[in-house]
Amino acid sequence: MASIPLDAAELAISAPLRPRGGRRWRGLVLPLAAVALWWLASRLGWVNSALLVSPIQVLDTGRELVGNGRLWLALRASLARELTGFGIGTAAGLVLGALLGLWPRFNRLAGPSFNTFKQISLFAWIPLISVWFGLGDVAKVVFLSLAALVPVVVNTCDGIRSTPPALLEVARVYGYTRWQTATEVVLPAAIPAIFTGVYLALIYSWLATIGAEYLLVSGRGVGNLLIEGSEHFQMDLVLFGMAVIGTVGWLMNACARLLERRLARRFGRP
């Protein structure tokens, strides 16, 4: 069997795109400058020190919270809630999104209702949830599930419905059954969009966690640290809590982006 030499042009296997090392640090310039300015402002007494404590004091408070274990307790409680709500909301969202995307009749029946439902601001659910489920963990998890549900449903459904018609034709040519088409063509083609939905759900549910802890006040959590700080006028506690929330969100984002890039290449969106 004759085989033909392939020349260099045909062997062009593309290299992964990655930003050059030096550029990645440019993003740190602005925050570092802000902290320096902040430090100067509190050091030179430009503003009332009760309203804007010095960065050193925030750092000390942080060290204390880490040392006595309060931070871990709060973080663990918040993350446990976040992940439970995220898990439930995502699972329900995948099922609902898949049904809306794959089953036109169900979409005609339930699509308009869902589109109205998703227009309701998330925080508008708080009064209803607090009356039905109280202020405890159940209410918070329900709230977080709702936060995670919407982006997953929207992206799963859109991803399924935007399967390239060219690929669906290939399935028709080779006599794929409806089941084979759904599981072997439509779902893999929708994977990048589905992942985007899950990724948004992760971020939204983390933002909603803090909101839930703030609005459904009871128990422990990073949000409760903030409330405590503001009630006792401890700005160092508030600022440290904010830094923790930001860092956790940034970490989630970074992990998800890494995974997304891999999935996108694997499932065909450059």
Place this chain on the structure above:
Amino acid sequence: MTETTVANELDLRGVGKRYASTQAGGGTLQVLQDIDLHVPSGQFISIVGASGCGKSTLLRLILGLDAQYEGRILLDGAPITGTGRERGIVFQDHRLFPWLTVAQNIAVGLRNAPFTEARKRELVAEHVALVGLEGFEQAFPHQISGGMAQRVAIARGLVNRPRVLLLDEPFGALDALTRSRLQGELQRIWQKERITMLLVTHDVEEAVFLGDQVVVMQPHPGRIRRTVAVDLPHPRNRSDPAFIRLRDDVLSDFLDPAERGPSEVLPAVPAPAIFPAPGRPLQLAW
């Protein structure tokens, strides 16, 4: 003897296709009209025409993706119904599944074929070798070039041993060098496998280089202008004067269609300025 010549024959009788259109008179647009085409077993037929002459629509009808047409399409004397494994296709855009490897993409052609898994693996390996992609079985489409992807698509089209392989401008998206190499490849594969092939293209040189017959189509509505027999031995040589004469003959159909009837005898050497440099295919659609 008549029995064997009938086998694997593709026959189109009075095939027409209309689309509903708000712009056309009478609310319909006639895309194809009275297409009579006879594709004998084992032959390579090229259909050449400018954009909009309905040649790709014709392939979709033969493939069975569209059942709304007039006339009859017969394979082995029986009308076609829907898509079927006896009719393979290679699209212009390779249409590989990006989440499957080269070998898995070729196996897509065998997804519902009545073979054992071991036989399927064997067939996939044979066809990987046929298109010269040994060593790339585990590569993903994004890791290979356009030319290689189109080889995979050809292997996928051939792997379930169709009786007719339809090729819809298979090299239209490739650069000129890769295109002419793959044309040579396709000729070799056709000579080796002896599968009936029907190629649609807007590249006259490609049509003449590969076809036993070149069917020239003209648009509005899409119909057959004439059929040119290419009696040159394979493999063909693009600089053979007989080849060049035939190519120029077919090309002349596209230069001034308004002034010439389909049956008129054409000059052997037309105006040189319009023709491309030797070896460079002239594209009739831009």
